[in-house]
Amino acid sequence: MDSTSRTPSERSRLYKNKDKDGEELRRRRNDASVELRKASKTDQMMKRRNIDLAAGDDDEDVALGDGQQQASGKVLSPLRDANNVLANASIDDICKAMKSGSPADQFAAIQACRRALSKERHPPIDEFVNRGVLPELVVALTKPANHQVVFEAAWALTNIASGEAQHTRAVVNAGALQPLIELLNSEHLNVAEQAVWALGNIAGDGSELRDRAIKAGIVQPLLRLLQRVSRDSAIAASSSSSGSDNSISLLGNCAWLVSNLCRNKNPPPPASAVLELLPAMAALLQAPHKEVVQDTCWALSYVTDAVNDLIGQVIASGVLPTLVALLDHTEAAIVTPALRTIGNIVTGTDQQTDTALAAGFLPKCHRLLLHNKPNIVKEAAWALSNVLAGSQPQIQQVIDNNLIPPLIGIVINGDFKAKKEATWALTNMVTGGDEAQISYLANQNVVPALCEMLSVQEAKIVCIVMESLTALLSLAKKYNQADDMCIAIEGCGGLDKLEALQEHENPRVYEMSLQMIEEFFGNDEDGGGNESGAAAAGDGAGQMMFSAPTDGNAPAGGFKF
Template identity: 30%
Template sequence: MSSDSHKKLYKKLRANPTDMRTARISNFLELRKRKRENDFQRGRNMLLIMPTNGNTNENNELATNNSQVAEPTTSQVQQQPQLFVVSEELLQKLNSNEEQDLLQAISELHLSLSDIPNNTPIGELVHKNVVKRFVAILKNKNNDSTLQYEIVSILNKIGCDSSQVYTLIEAGAVPVLLDLLSSSDHKVQEDAMSALGNMAAESSVNRDLLFNSGIMVPLLHLLSSCPEVSLVRSAIWTFANLARWRNPPFDCAQIGESMFILKELLEGNSDPDILTDACLTVCYLSNAREHVQAVVDADICRHLVELLVHPERRVFTAALRAVGNVVHGNEQQIKVVLDYNALPCISDLMHYSSHLIRKEACRSIANIAAGNPDQIQAIIDANIFPQMLLMIKTAESKTIKEIIRSLTNATTFGTSDQIHYLAKNNSLPLICDFLTTADTALTLMTLKTLENILKVGNEYQTLPNPYALAIEECGGLTKIESLQSHEDLEIYHKSFNLIDQFFEDEEDDARMTPVTGIDQFEFSPQNLPDGSLDF
């Protein structure tokens, strides 16, 4: 700010504080709008990348696909962020006991911070103890709400820098920000909530600190009673950040109350931001299987299924992830989702343009297929397995893994008739293609699927086993034989056992047992485990 404009602003403040305050509010409403748009885009991307299976790269891509961010230009990529500098004059005013100097300095600082990119290093504010000064000012509950708003906005901006989050905590900002959640000024509440959300996003340690400091009571109160959409957005985003950490998992006495409030948000909102973050919160909470029943009891499943056909991708993506967690529960919980007619919606998403969404849809089917025969029959009736077998020819590796897992589960928990259905329609050559994959887990699932099918083939009255013949004719037997030299012992055992049970001629029953030596092991097929996988 130039010297002339600085003097003009200073005189104006002294001459007419009321007019100055009105002008300042009008000015910062626009600044706040721009800042909140940037903050929410950052926060929502962060939430969308939180993994449900620990795969960071995959979920980073999911976040990129779900955010509408323009590609940076060459000049933007090459340009390095400049340091934010606090002038000595401004620093003196920030430490002044003169209210007018303090107000002006905070206004200047807020304006300057609102105009800089989010990646600008602002450590100088920390080094010069500005944060501690602001926390001390906020402890005075008689402060003007506009002053509170500007200070909290500055703290929120500092909290957007991950390296400075702990500075806010060490300066004692948590209890002060929690007190401001009960402010009569929605703008103050909103920025205080956002600052707390940034803290929760950094670590489970911060999450636990906020829990122990009592964040859940004011948070749930605002979510259930606040009419301000922007504040509800900030609150549900903060809740999602609190729920996202899995190690240790979310442990909250208000889990039942939380679920019913989330149900109300999903039921009574059309705002895509609120719907997305509410679905993500349900998704993160239901990562702990003991919380799935709370999702069912609150009748959230009906709304999740409805949102699977929402026009906005970020909404149905979050809903799909939550549905995938619910159907990872027990048979009764799976039944609730199926009763809301989820399968046609999931089937449609299996053909979506993004392979990550296709993978999530197939993950849901694999979880459902681990249920009971009635639930497997529902998948069959929806004609989903033939679609999967068509997809498997061109699918990305993680989607292939979920398709094979679906077949493994269905052949493990299904009836003989259902397994016969899955073994037909030229499916065996497609399944056998994944016997020689480099993915050990995928190879094991493929072997288990073939074992389940071959067992049912033995039920035919005529010999030989028709599925054994089909596997041999498509080259599957050769691949199984090659697996006997696999470095993974479990794959070796399973392939050895399959050949022994389903492909050996009677005259070859007395086959040789591997020789025991110093660096070898004795192998006795009759003492082997059955090779079943725990799903």
Template identity: 25%
Template sequence: MSGMDRKSQYKNRAKNVANIRQRHKAEELALRKDRKEKLLSSKRFRYVDGDELTDEISHDDVTKATKSLQKPGAHRLENLKTLRQAFSQGSAFIDTFFKVENALDTLVGIYTGKDSEQQLEAAWCITNISGGTAEHEMAICKHVAPYLITYLSSGVHQLQDQSAWALGNLAGDSAECREILQKQGVIPPLVQLLQSPHSSVVQSAAFALSNLAKESVEDCKEMVQASVIPNLLRHFSYSPENLDVLAEVSWVFTYLATSGLFLEEMSSNGVITKTVSLLVTLSDIMPHKAQVVTPLLRCLGNICSGPDQYTVEAKQNAELLPSLCKYMTSDLRHVRKETLWVLSNMTGDLGVCKEVAFGPILPHVLEQVPAAFDIKTEALYVLCNLACHGEDICTQLVNSGMLQCVTPALKSHDVEVLNLALTMCEMTLKMIPKAKEIFEKECEGITKLEALEYHNNDAIRTSANHILDMYYGEERNAADKKGKGKKTSK
């Protein structure tokens, strides 16, 4: 049979995989916004060393401290320290603060006043209020945000740091807050702060920029126009001292890459090359630094979900796939999962597929198929993308024990997993003659397909019946006839 005829056997199924893959990308990009919260909260209270370990302050203490603020004097400093510590212990204390008449106006007055020590403590209080509920944040956004933005250019790095952190909390709350901040001109001074010699200021500015960028293409566009990419690149390097800053910067790049609109700018500025270089460097540092590896893997995955030219650019570094192989063996399951997602996007490229299928990383992909649902799903996407690229790669998959790994997934209760597993099995049966016997005799595939013949999902039921009829119809008919010819004793 000619290569063209062979390809015609699986090309329709390959289109189906491409459709699944596109939907998967869209769903993943949406879900990752929620998943990020587990690793890196979009809103953060700020503690001083030991604050979170002290005895809990009472609501009466908060009320007394708030009322005492209304009277000028040196006592205000201790009142402010009590309040910012209380606010970091939960939003209920912030509610207590707001119950006192003119509480916020008094706090803003101190923040914009001339006593620098009290001003910094007031800024800290505002930062922690902005980490509270949506109602708390909106109050800060409407009444304090213009001052916060003004103080980004204050020249006092402690005040810049606190103000940027508070703005980051506001940006992490809602689209309404982000729109208010954007209209008030928050982006240019935040980008400018990336040039600060103080790492804490850079970290807070990048935190705010990442929360602005993650939901809004318009905000990303303004950032790019304000030269955020070259300013971020100043800090896009690894050292133990730079880990926190690098993590924040990596999140900004991750969200800039999400829409695909700024990939050309990222490429021309060397972001893609640098992202890969960092991942290569960090792959050898054990245990893996999830704080920074996670956003770097997501950034690369977003880049590779765009046109294949960017995947080709990424894999120009010969150490990329060996490094991804190291991440596939990480002790951290979410690092393995992120790595599979990167591979599922990279394997749209034939060159990558060949390196994965015939290289040392394939066994590690197969090892993830029996894992928990979310990792299993990512591994199946990688395998489907590999199989789509033809019989040579599919033969290698079969020879590597792919069917033995994938067929048990036909017992899954998840429709997406079943769909991927059925797709994988069907493409393999179409392309590889020996797969039929392996699937039947070594994997008990027919039994597993028969269990899906009456599945409550139409697509699963149809696909299972199609495979049974197409590849095992004769055997089943023969078995039925043989069964009917037997006489039973009475």
């Protein structure tokens, strides 16, 4: 069945206060997730990272003692002469030297390979891969006696894995996965961090390589490394040690790797692995570094999106209060994934939604609906659409927090994507609210906002708007006020739009518009709905005010427009 031809009862299955169909419930969130990842270059960069040379890092490398490292975490080669020999060598000469039996030549070749892959805007990944350097780099990972060789090889593999999907897969197929995981246990933190970079690129490639990394045993070594670096970071911070920058960098890269182990959902990550990582995510969310918090929020958003059964586990981990507090953060890059995670949580059961509301989510939403970032406005409206799809007490909490007026304002004046989400929110309220709540909605001047969306191109949106207008008209007719509601719709141009929809190419749109006009705007005696014959007054703009019915009877004085 075409989505635009759903009946109201069928459409109601999209929302959790109805049949609680999990697949239908998640449909719109999945679409939004794909759209977000396609639209956001920042999020795309989270999948892959090519490590460029630090500013000012030229070919004249500075010799460093064993175990010593720069603030960037990159250990440079003490073999200056060998490096200079190959600094301007061709790719063929570099590959030839890498396959020689001389340790010095091999090291110089590996470093020259890494430099070539790091410096150029379009690194010659294919050229090196096609010349068979991957097995040599993988073998170099297994030489713990010289951790600088290991570091350079891991760096080169990281940048190869940052290329296209076939390059990442070639790194894994060459046997690099297991040695890189073992390097997470390295006593040299710069080597461990380089392994984290490489593994992050592999895990971020897609579900298959992510799962291969998990199956190969990445989780436990990563958790041990996180525990180690968190301890070192705290010690360094308390002593103002020069190593604190390195600890922060490694902690950030570990958080990024965690996020890539949680992302992608066809299939989703193994629940057992996610459960092992959840305590670490809860701890990382408390880090005083925004990059760490940002990546952790994305990881939690992926978990709550891909694995519905884990929403309860995420709540149990205690992260909700922190996520709600992060909605006040000054950085939109943190607000966005925190809001997305909470939005995912409120697509769960009514009890899970209640937990988010009890954590103080709704009071934060007023500012989010007025945010200067359109995407945050859209995300907030989407999250509220799921709350308004819940129980009537949850709908009442949205009303009590005065969030309906800004939602209506978004439909009238907002960015188009936000307008659509706000429209879903308002129509959900019409679908699931009681008569008093629907009457409140009408009192907030919702008719002009809904009529505004009758002229959009998406047939699905037009249909849900007509369903909601029909529900409002039916309620008004119940209390002998349909004529007044018709005047409100006509006064804001809604009737003209309904008539225009009879030329719509979608059959369902045509049928619904025709039915509405015949039932409520016809000239026959039964068509109007105001059976009392009371004079209807309108201001020509569709604004309306009426009393909310509370006991099932017509309110005293009737609707007041």
